Amino acid sequence: YLANQEHRESNARSYPRRIPIAIKEASGITVKDVEGKVYIDCLSGAGTLALGHNHPVVIEAIQQVLNSHLPLHTLDITTPVKDEFVEELFSSLPEEFASRAKIQFCGPAGADAVEAALKLVKTATGRRSILSFHGAYHGMTHGALSLTGNVGPKQSVASLMPDVHFLPYPYSYRCPFNQGGELGEQIGHQYVQHVLDDPESGIVSPAGLIMEIVQGEGGVIPAPDNWVRQIRSITRERGIPLIVDEVQTGLGRTGKLFAFEHADIIPDVVILSKAIGGSLPLAVVVYDKSLDQWAPGAHAGTFRGNQMAMAAGIATIRFIRENKLETNAAQMGNRLISHLKEIQKNSSSIGEVRGRGLMVGVEIVNTQLKSNAIGSYPAYPELARQIQQECFTRGLILELGGRYGSVVRFLPPLLITEEQVDHICGIFDEAVR
Numbered sequence: 001y002l003a004n005q006e007h008r009e010s011n012a013r014s015y016p017r018r019i020p021i022a023i024k025e026a027s028g029i030t031v032k033d034v035e036g037k038v039y040i041d042c043l044s045g046a047g048t049l050a051l052g053h054n055h056p057v058v059i060e061a062i063q064q065v066l067n068s069h070l071p072l073h074t075l076d077i078t079t080p081v082k083d084e085f086v087e088e089l090f091s092s093l094p095e096e097f098a099s100r101a102k103i104q105f106c107g108p109a110g111a112d113a114v115e116a117a118l119k120l121v122k123t124a125t126g127r128r129s130i131l132s133f134h135g136a137y138h139g140m141t142h143g144a145l146s147l148t149g150n151v152g153p154k155q156s157v158a159s160l161m162p163d164v165h166f167l168p169y170p171y172s173y174r175c176p177f178n179q180g181g182e183l184g185e186q187i188g189h190q191y192v193q194h195v196l197d198d199p200e201s202g203i204v205s206p207a208g209l210i211m212e213i214v215q216g217e218g219g220v221i222p223a224p225d226n227w228v229r230q231i232r233s234i235t236r237e238r239g240i241p242l243i244v245d246e247v248q249t250g251l252g253r254t255g256k257l258f259a260f261e262h263a264d265i266i267p268d269v270v271i272l273s274k275a276i277g278g279s280l281p282l283a284v285v286v287y288d289k290s291l292d293q294w295a296p297g298a299h300a301g302t303f304r305g306n307q308m309a310m311a312a313g314i315a316t317i318r319f320i321r322e323n324k325l326e327t328n329a330a331q332m333g334n335r336l337i338s339h340l341k342e343i344q345k346n347s348s349s350i351g352e353v354r355g356r357g358l359m360v361g362v363e364i365v366n367t368q369l370k371s372n373a374i375g376s377y378p379a380y381p382e383l384a385r386q387i388q389q390e391c392f393t394r395g396l397i398l399e400l401g402g403r404y405g406s407v408v409r410f411l412p413p414l415l416i417t418e419e420q421v422d423h424i425c426g427i428f429d430e431a432v433r
């Protein structure tokens, strides 16, 4: 299988480069390859598999659709399943937002929903520029890639969307804005205000500001709640629609159903994908109806009616809410973080352990080199890669992320247990040693 892939598949293939297996079976938190080796999956389809692989409620929901006479695909024409999906999703959003929100079904991927959100705010405001953040990740299509902070994937693609301005994100390990607790956060907030006011910054009335509440691909960086609240008040004061990208954080992953709830803010636009399709492709934009100023039919697209994805999504959202998996994510995330901090005490290569809920990252650094003014050491992507490979050999699938590729990321299914967390940490400890 692997030789075939090497031979036939595009050079641009992504995960197989570091996870060179052919997966034959999967169940819960594990996958089994064609040779029968079992791996613990802490990648979860890049955060998609909230309930793990092949959860019975998801399988049953899909089977019910298959055994009904529903069409599998309906463009965006309404069906009872679609109606139920919208009801379920809206009832899981804070009432203050849901009561004045509308939904747009998009193409199947997160990036499709990001593109739709861009068009939505540009149409509603008549403005052109967008504010984003250093380290942001919003997808690989042209518009979404333009908003992505990491320059790596952009370098070889000429002429992306102009008029995107990047602001500094409170990257706790490396950013001085976040070093001094409250004072640091205040400086971060004042800096954003200063950039918006500085005529030399070239920013003229943006159409929107897009942010992740916890940067995922950017290196698992949770933004402090206060800072998020300040960004909300700056954008509100200036009439800039606030777009929160919850593609990865949404549906319980960070310890709340939606990550923006930590800071108790209400965004103008929320982008959702990954977990909301219960492992099948689905993406939506939910937004304040005052922004609904695009013409009827202005945002079309073929694959917005996958009934199996909606049914799997309903089952997933319901299961998460009924079993309070967001609380489990918070508790297991704290357990994971405290174990990893213990491992950090015995390792000179771990610069920081951080995260929120079950989005956890370990920043691998080179302490042989000189630290900078705020005491952080240079990133050590080669060692991070080696640790990842040592974990992989021991049957633990983890992914890397961050601006330098030096953050080991833990993104397990939300129903992970204490025993599984402890087991994973045991493997990680051994790999680090």
Ligand code: PMP
Pocket: 046, 108, 109, 110, 111, 112, 114, 137, 138, 139, 140, 212, 216, 217, 245, 246, 247, 248, 249, 273, 274
């Ligand atoms: N936004 C965020 C925050 C993401 O993490 C991702 C995917 N990792 C995307 C957008 C893009 O989603 P997709 O890969 O489905 O296009």
